[in-house]
Amino acid sequence: MLPAVLLAQGNELTTGQTVDTNSNWIAGQLFDHGIEVLRVVTVPDDLDQLVEVLTDAAGRAPIVISTGGLGPTRDDLTAQAVARALGRPLALHADAMEQVETRYRSMGRVMPEINRKQAILPQGCTVLENRWGTAPGFSVEVAGTHMYFLPGVPREMRKLMTHGVLPHLRDTFALQTPRRRIVRVIGLGESNIETRLSGLEIPGMQIGFRTKMPENQVKLRFEASVPEADIANAVEQVRARIGWRAFGVDTGDLSEVVGHALAERQQTVALAESCTAGRLAAWLGETPGASRYLIEGVVVYADAAKTRTCGVSEEMIVAHGSVSEPVARQLAEGIRQRAETTWGVGITGIAGPGGATPDKPVGTVHIAVAGPQGTLHRRIYLPGDRKRVQALSSAAALAMLFRAVAHPRS
Amino acid sequence: MLPAVLLAQGNELTTGQTVDTNSNWIAGQLFDHGIEVLRVVTVPDDLDQLVEVLTDAAGRAPIVISTGGLGPTRDDLTAQAVARALGRPLALHADAMEQVETRYRSMGRVMPEINRKQAILPQGCTVLENRWGTAPGFSVEVAGTHMYFLPGVPREMRKLMTHGVLPHLRDTFALQTPRRRIVRVIGLGESNIETRLSGLEIPGMQIGFRTKMPENQVKLRFEASVPEADIANAVEQVRARIGWRAFGVDTGDLSEVVGHALAERQQTVALAESCTAGRLAAWLGETPGASRYLIEGVVVYADAAKTRTCGVSEEMIVAHGSVSEPVARQLAEGIRQRAETTWGVGITGIAGPGGATPDKPVGTVHIAVAGPQGTLHRRIYLPGDRKRVQALSSAAALAMLFRAVAHPRS
Numbered sequence: 164m165l166p167a168v169l170l171a172q173g174n175e176l177t178t179g180q181t182v183d184t185n186s187n188w189i190a191g192q193l194f195d196h197g198i199e200v201l202r203v204v205t206v207p208d209d210l211d212q213l214v215e216v217l218t219d220a221a222g223r224a225p226i227v228i229s230t231g232g233l234g235p236t237r238d239d240l241t242a243q244a245v246a247r248a249l250g251r252p253l254a255l256h257a258d259a260m261e262q263v264e265t266r267y268r269s270m271g272r273v274m275p276e277i278n279r280k281q282a283i284l285p286q287g288c289t290v291l292e293n294r295w296g297t298a299p300g301f302s303v304e305v306a307g308t309h310m311y312f313l314p315g316v317p318r319e320m321r322k323l324m325t326h327g328v329l330p331h332l333r334d335t336f337a338l339q340t341p342r343r344r345i346v347r348v349i350g351l352g353e354s355n356i357e358t359r360l361s362g363l364e365i366p367g368m369q370i371g372f373r374t375k376m377p378e379n380q381v382k383l384r385f386e387a388s389v390p391e392a393d394i395a396n397a398v399e400q401v402r403a404r405i406g407w408r409a410f411g412v413d414t415g416d417l418s419e420v421v422g423h424a425l426a427e428r429q430q431t432v433a434l435a436e437s438c439t440a441g442r443l444a445a446w447l448g449e450t451p452g453a454s455r456y457l458i459e460g461v462v463v464y465a466d467a468a469k470t471r472t473c474g475v476s477e478e479m480i481v482a483h484g485s486v487s488e489p490v491a492r493q494l495a496e497g498i499r500q501r502a503e504t505t506w507g508v509g510i511t512g513i514a515g516p517g518g519a520t521p522d523k524p525v526g527t528v529h530i531a532v533a534g535p536q537g538t539l540h541r542r543i544y545l546p547g548d549r550k551r552v553q554a555l556s557s558a559a560a561l562a563m564l565f566r567a568v569a570h571p572r573s
Numbered sequence: 574m575l576p577a578v579l580l581a582q583g584n585e586l587t588t589g590q591t592v593d594t595n596s597n598w599i600a601g602q603l604f605d606h607g608i609e610v611l612r613v614v615t616v617p618d619d620l621d622q623l624v625e626v627l628t629d630a631a632g633r634a635p636i637v638i639s640t641g642g643l644g645p646t647r648d649d650l651t652a653q654a655v656a657r658a659l660g661r662p663l664a665l666h667a668d669a670m671e672q673v674e675t676r677y678r679s680m681g682r683v684m685p686e687i688n689r690k691q692a693i694l695p696q697g698c699t700v701l702e703n704r705w706g707t708a709p710g711f712s713v714e715v716a717g718t719h720m721y722f723l724p725g726v727p728r729e730m731r732k733l734m735t736h737g738v739l740p741h742l743r744d745t746f747a748l749q750t751p752r753r754r755i756v757r758v759i760g761l762g763e764s765n766i767e768t769r770l771s772g773l774e775i776p777g778m779q780i781g782f783r784t785k786m787p788e789n790q791v792k793l794r795f796e797a798s799v800p801e802a803d804i805a806n807a808v809e810q811v812r813a814r815i816g817w818r819a820f821g822v823d824t825g826d827l828s829e830v831v832g833h834a835l836a837e838r839q840q841t842v843a844l845a846e847s848c849t850a851g852r853l854a855a856w857l858g859e860t861p862g863a864s865r866y867l868i869e870g871v872v873v874y875a876d877a878a879k880t881r882t883c884g885v886s887e888e889m890i891v892a893h894g895s896v897s898e899p900v901a902r903q904l905a906e907g908i909r910q911r912a913e914t915t916w917g918v919g920i921t922g923i924a925g926p927g928g929a930t931p932d933k934p935v936g937t938v939h940i941a942v943a944g945p946q947g948t949l950h951r952r953i954y955l956p957g958d959r960k961r962v963q964a965l966s967s968a969a970a971l972a973m974l975f976r977a978v979a980h981p982r983s
Contacts, residue, residue, distance in 0.1 A: 203587065
């Protein structure tokens with residue numbers, strides 16, 4: 164693999180104020196291109212330190228990518244450090260100046276004098292256009308090493324990588340645009356997925372796994388030689404092995420996929436949540452246009468609210484407790500009736516830390532989904548603290564709804 | 574300031590699978606102790622790389638802290654790298670062996686043979702007890718440099734830092750336990766807080782700022798010479814300058830503080846959310862014991878739901894639109910009446926990206942808080958995308974509730 168070194172700079176990183184998510188994102192992009200990160204070095208805003216790590220990095224790998232230090236203030240030292248480390252004196256770059264001025268003009272403002280500094284860059288560098296912020300990036304080639312300097316603002320950095328650095332790397336080192344598919348899976352652990360995929364060998368396809376709570380993702384990487392039709396076919400084989408829990412390929416998250424499934428069928432849903440306290444409603448509500456299918460949600464913490472709003476009978480609560488199958492079913496059916504929706508979801512459980520009884524430990528959750536064909540119920544036991552139980556039970560409920568809406572016969 | 578170097582290792586870090594939050598957390602702890610991180614170096618699981626960075630780090634600073642690479646598998650190379658870099662041959666450490674075995678015993682399991690490797694450590698090292706996982710940490714002193722090796726699992730790493738490394742650093746370098754207070758502030762930007770604090774000079778106190786959406790935090794650091802009584806006094810002065818928006822000192826977040834304020838007064842709340850879709854209910858529901866004061870929440874996306882559940886009149890919606898002051902007021906008053914609570918909160922707004930009208934841009938939000946003394950209302954305009962508008966309007970509503978409950982005369 165082609166090696167690379169990443170540099171990140173800023174006192175906010177070395178004093179614990181800000182987590183460096185940039186290097187991680189860049190490393191992932193490079194990895195997908197077959198580039199191996201040998202080292203990530205993070206330093207404070209200190210000229211001597213910067214010069215030292217730049218000099219070291221230039222001799223260590225043919226690719227160096229640095230983030231941060233391109234702003235207009237005194238502690239933004241990148242250009243100066245590059246000038247010193249590589250012996251390239253600073254000069255005003257007309258292109259860069261024009262970029263910064265245009266950016267200010269487009270915001271209806273005049274460029275402050277201090278921002279002139281952002282156009283003073285090492286001689287002989289190539290300016291990388293930044294249409295998403297004021298700091299231009301730049302690149303330098305020294306003795307076969309390509310060094311790229313990007314702003315530290317994550318959004319701007321990602322745009323410059325995607326539109327500037329990665330295309331340039333692909334050209335320079337004859338790299339393929341990675342061809343990958345991400346199969347998103349809910350409700351199955353990595354080892355379980357691995358078992359289902361065992362023995363599946365598709366020439367030119369590599370399989371990787373990644374957990375992104377509450378999902379697991381299967382990352383399929385295809386070599387350049389694999390034709391598009393074979394990729395589609397391979398993805399279908401993977402999906403078929405995993406079953407309905409492989410809810411999407413290169414899609415948004417489960418709440419978005421459920422939302423689309425509902426919208427497509429012109430169906431609607433209403434939610435009655437106890438232990439999750441509105442978390443499922445909030446999750447479904449994150450997708451633009453959710454108001455088309457999410458008609459109503461209720462957080463019925465108190466037993467009186469369960470009775471008042473979802474018609475759960477008091478006798479039922481006394482007989483079975485509010486965390487029980489009949490109560491979950493009545494919540495789902497009651498809210499469905501009340502809101503006149505296609506689907507009703509009821510969740511009741513013990514999120515903890517209090518509230519457990521000998522036969523109902525913390526993490527006991529009952530979920531019901533009521534629909535045109537009747538009501539489904541599941542009881543699950545979830546590990547972890549309060550937030551985790553709330554998150555996992557929301558995901559379990561959404562997975563049940565997804566199955567009922569999109570894969571009723573599975 | 575005393576310098577330190579941090580090392581982090583693992584292929585998951587250099588291939589973009591996992592963000593390194595450990596180094597950030599350690600850097601923050603060291604900074605609070607007056608220790609300056611000169612450099613953070615991240616490397617893959619590669620023995621040569623590890624040996625090189627360890628050797629370099631040992632010569633660069635009197636404090637080196639490394640995370641990761643202490644597990645039982647083949648790619649866990651830390652002990653081996655230390656042995657080679659520092660010329661300390663590996664040996665089985667009885668203490669460490671005992672620790673790993675005890676850990677397995679306490680889980681009711683027999684230690685797998687492979688975990689024996691976790692007790693094979695460089696000669697002359699000190700074992701750091703890990704009561705929170707199987708991998709013991711260790712430390713080595715070489716020519717005045719103190720090197721600490723910790724597991725990469727964040728929870729275990731933090732425990733070992735807190736109970737092992739930081740006390741040892743305080744002893745060795747005669748450092749003070751940092752005396753700091755964190756004043757948590759809602760609804761005021763950093764520059765606004767700075768203005769309110771301007772001219773406030775308290776001997777031995779340093780002021781720092783940190784944004785942790787949706788709050789801003791003021792970090793007060795006190796030198797060893799400042800007596801406790803003066804600290805309490807200084808904190809009071811800071812709070813008084815900022816006003817009720819300084820909702821807590823060293824407390825949990827706003828939802829926890831509001832929860833305590835309600836519980837203390839034996840008061841209750843019910844919520845009617847439109848654009849936030851249950852996010853506020855979910856947030857309040859995160860605090861253990863929330864069921865004592867959070868009686869009911871409703872997500873009334875559809876106009877029919879607003880009418881049905883909160884008694885918002887249809888004429889009102891036609892006359893003013895569902896995003897309007899009268900609708901917000903009726904939501905708050907309607908849910909309060911319905912749930913028979915002390916307080917009722919109503920939120921209606923345009924989270925976007927759709928739904929805007931010429932006089933109601935995306936980000937327009939109306940919030941009302943109904944209580945024993947009547948109903949308060951606020952209209953706000955919030956910047957950003959859908960999720961951000963939802964998060965910020967939940968925070969604004971909670972801030973209004975906090976003021977009404979805890980600071981009614983402010």
